[in-house]
Amino acid sequence: MATKTPSKEPARKNARGQRRSHAARLPAKSHASPRAAVAKSSAKRARGDEARERVLHAALECFGAFGFEGTSTRAVAERAGLSHPLLLYHFDSKDQLWQSTMEDVLGRYQSALYARLAQVDVTDAGAGLRAFIENFVEFSAKVPQLHRIMTQESTQGSQRIHWLIDAHLLDSFSQVCDMIRRGQASGAVRKGEAERLYYAVIGLGGTLFSVSTEFGLLTRRDVFSTAEVRKTIELIFDFLFR
DSSP: OOOOOOOOOOOOBOTTSOBOOOSOOOOOOOOOOHHHHHHHHHHHHHHHHHHHHHHHHHHHHHHHHHTTTTOOHHHHHHHHTOOHHHHHHHOSSHHHHHHHHHHHHHHHHHHHHHHHHTTSOTTSHHHHHHHHHHHHHHHHHHOHHHHHHHHHHHHHTOHHHHHHIIIIIHHHHHHHHHHHHHHHHHTOBOSSOHHHHHHHHHHHHHHHHHTHHHHHHHHOOOTTSHHHHHHHHHHHHHHHBO
């Protein structure tokens, strides 16, 4: 019995009457190696991190000089040398930018403090207080904007100062006041309310750097010089310790 040869299906035509191939089309093979793809992704991430750091640095300068109300995201972008849309890609609003700026600067402050405290016997209240004072004064000299921002927000009584206290300041305040009380109990620290002594230290350690222009014009001295920073530390030591 003869078998029929299967007839070939005619190739279909497209709208232009051209024959279309039934062969499956595979995606073009990528010549980039996985290592190159990872490197490209890492480079892109590094550029994003760099842009974010530039924005945070510029925001700290703006908020420190002009306050929250006097700062705009456009001004920060301009100071950072970035486009406004790129800034908004990293930070949705001025409120988020301010909060991120404070988290960044206070995180750096805490890291420096913990590193210094790790070098002393924290069970010795006097040693712990000295480490706190040295770190606070030196950081205030490097980042005077922090003291200015804290003063501005406290003066205004904004919701931002409430957030700062709850999220970052309350624990540190309590710990330092506890060290002051323990130092008083051992006879190493002068008498007085621990809370008032705390703010006396903050005032002595931060104010000079916040009003550096005024100090320089009146005294003809650079408050940020190593010698002047050390003088401020020693002044607080003389004030607080017996």
